[in-house]
Amino acid sequence: MVSKTRAYNWYISLVAASCMVLYGYDASVFNALQNSKNWVAYFNTPSPNIIGAINTSYTVGAVVAGFFMGGPLADWAGRRVGMAAGAVLVIIATFMQTFAPRGQIGTFIAGRVIIGIGQGLALTAGSIYIGELSPPEIRGKIMSFWQMFYSVGSFIAYWVSFATTKHPKGLGDWDWKMVVIFQLLVPILILSQVFFIPESPRWYVQNGRNYENARRSLRRVRDTEEEVEEEITTIREAIEFEAEAISSGYSALWKDKSIRKRMYIAMIVNAGQQITGQGTLNSYSSIIYKKVFKNSDTVALINALNATFGIIFTLNATWTVDRFGRKFLFIVGGIGMAACMLIAATIETQTPSPGGAKTQPVGIAIVFVMFLFAFFYKPSWGATVWIFTAEIFSMNVRAQAVGMCSQSQNVVNSIVQQFFPIFLKNEGFYAFYMFAAINVLLAVFVWFFVPETKKVSLEEMDAVFGGANHVVEGAAIEHKDPARHESVGVIVEGKTVTERFEKST
Numbered sequence: 001m002v003s004k005t006r007a008y009n010w011y012i013s014l015v016a017a018s019c020m021v022l023y024g025y026d027a028s029v030f031n032a033l034q035n036s037k038n039w040v041a042y043f044n045t046p047s048p049n050i051i052g053a054i055n056t057s058y059t060v061g062a063v064v065a066g067f068f069m070g071g072p073l074a075d076w077a078g079r080r081v082g083m084a085a086g087a088v089l090v091i092i093a094t095f096m097q098t099f100a101p102r103g104q105i106g107t108f109i110a111g112r113v114i115i116g117i118g119q120g121l122a123l124t125a126g127s128i129y130i131g132e133l134s135p136p137e138i139r140g141k142i143m144s145f146w147q148m149f150y151s152v153g154s155f156i157a158y159w160v161s162f163a164t165t166k167h168p169k170g171l172g173d174w175d176w177k178m179v180v181i182f183q184l185l186v187p188i189l190i191l192s193q194v195f196f197i198p199e200s201p202r203w204y205v206q207n208g209r210n211y212e213n214a215r216r217s218l219r220r221v222r223d224t225e226e227e228v229e230e231e232i233t234t235i236r237e238a239i240e241f242e243a244e245a246i247s248s249g250y251s252a253l254w255k256d257k258s259i260r261k262r263m264y265i266a267m268i269v270n271a272g273q274q275i276t277g278q279g280t281l282n283s284y285s286s287i288i289y290k291k292v293f294k295n296s297d298t299v300a301l302i303n304a305l306n307a308t309f310g311i312i313f314t315l316n317a318t319w320t321v322d323r324f325g326r327k328f329l330f331i332v333g334g335i336g337m338a339a340c341m342l343i344a345a346t347i348e349t350q351t352p353s354p355g356g357a358k359t360q361p362v363g364i365a366i367v368f369v370m371f372l373f374a375f376f377y378k379p380s381w382g383a384t385v386w387i388f389t390a391e392i393f394s395m396n397v398r399a400q401a402v403g404m405c406s407q408s409q410n411v412v413n414s415i416v417q418q419f420f421p422i423f424l425k426n427e428g429f430y431a432f433y434m435f436a437a438i439n440v441l442l443a444v445f446v447w448f449f450v451p452e453t454k455k456v457s458l459e460e461m462d463a464v465f466g467g468a469n470h471v472v473e474g475a476a477i478e479h480k481d482p483a484r485h486e487s488v489g490v491i492v493e494g495k496t497v498t499e500r501f502e503k504s505t
Helices: 004-033 039-040 048-068 071-075 077-096 105-133 135-167 174-196 201-206 211-219 225-244 257-274 279-291 296-314 318-319 325-348 360-391 398-449 456-464 472-475
Strands: 486-492 495-501
Touching: 004 077, 004 105, 004 135, 004 174, 004 296, 039 174, 048 071, 048 105, 048 398, 071 077, 071 105, 071 201, 071 398, 077 105, 077 174, 077 325, 105 135, 105 174, 105 201, 105 360, 105 398, 135 174, 135 296, 135 318, 135 360, 201 225, 201 325, 211 225, 225 456, 257 279, 257 360, 257 398, 279 296, 279 360, 279 398, 296 318, 296 360, 318 325, 318 360, 325 360, 325 398, 360 398, 456 495
Parallel strands: none
Antiparallel strands: 486 495
16 A cells, blocks of 8 residues: 555645656647637637747747856746746746737747746656656656646647637637647646745755754655665765765866766767657647647547547556666657657558548547557657656756757757758658657667666666766765775665665675
8 A cells, every 4th residue: 555655745746747848838739729710810710930930939048048147047946936936936926928919929929938947947857857766666657647647738739729620700809819828727736836845855955954954854755764864874984975075066078077967868868869750749740730630629629539549658667667777768868759740651652642631530540650650759759858858867967968958959959949940841751650650760879778677776876887876875975984994785675775785795
């Protein structure tokens, strides 16, 4: 039976994971708007370049926040403040987009930039928060809900859009404004709860060595006092080593060889997530499916069903990520996605289009393959990228490193979004052959360069990447472990406990 503290651990993690609903909703909402004739008319039929700029404007805001604002804010004011600040900005920007004057696409774009900044702050703080409060033995399972909540955001956006497409004349401009304004729901929920959940104990120790507040936080999410004290000791020893032997600031990002290695790997993995083809499908599936189906209602329904199945597919990560490991999911996902892209491109390019659209059997086949693509993507390069990124960095650089690496998704996405509408217009589904090749390369990269990290405690992650064990070295610096004992994570009754043993000489 799940203990009270374990259930509470799940609750606070799901509050933090709600930040990802913001991301999923906004990543999908503009795609849904492109299916609205009223939106197109309201902003004077934007050109493909303007469409690309609207998508890119969000990513520019997110990149700026992720690289320069999210980490410092989460380290200075705390993880909860980072999430709350992001939610406030999303609320402001939602009103800007909803009530932008007719024809003033600049106001709409400005709102997209501010939403990007808000989400850059919230995503950095939220993913770190979950990683720092979750026990190692279920960290992967809990973090898998981070990606699932992205799918929840898409689910809400596409089903609201589908409902409004049924009454375009009656709703008028509100057929798209209603889709946009629904984005208020989740940031309001986050603000109503975020300051009632405990702050990260690692943040308390890092900021002023506030051990009593750290203990209070841990007592709410750990079952025994022994677990609390063990974790406090582990955090303290790791932070002592980081401050003494490396750097307590962000300079360790380039000074420490092990951290540099993790930065390179995490940036490639995060960038890779956006060139699997999923990022493009999120932003342009309406345009893509219009090459197959002529009916806007059909396209809206397919998007909504895809978002619904996305939630179900992501749930596969909850039972696979800690059982089979991160590396296994990356490789299997990459190979599966490559096969799906290859099949979809072949079906579309090698079949006729009578009347400008595919026949019903061909259209159904393409949609089925795209759903199969999501089946491989969601638990692997969807959920596992975030799990891996949030857990691999040491405390002294975690907030900044996670912010920078996760926003490399948006750096790459902004480039792809700018050229893809034109690429798709000129080349059609031949573009999907490119994604198939990229997915194969990503699987090969993971095979050779990405180590397994499942069930490794955060403070001992450095040793996996060739660095020093911060817990052991910190204990030596504190003169509490002068013999430099060996420190290992041991699973005891379903929980990871750090135990030390004398090194053999």
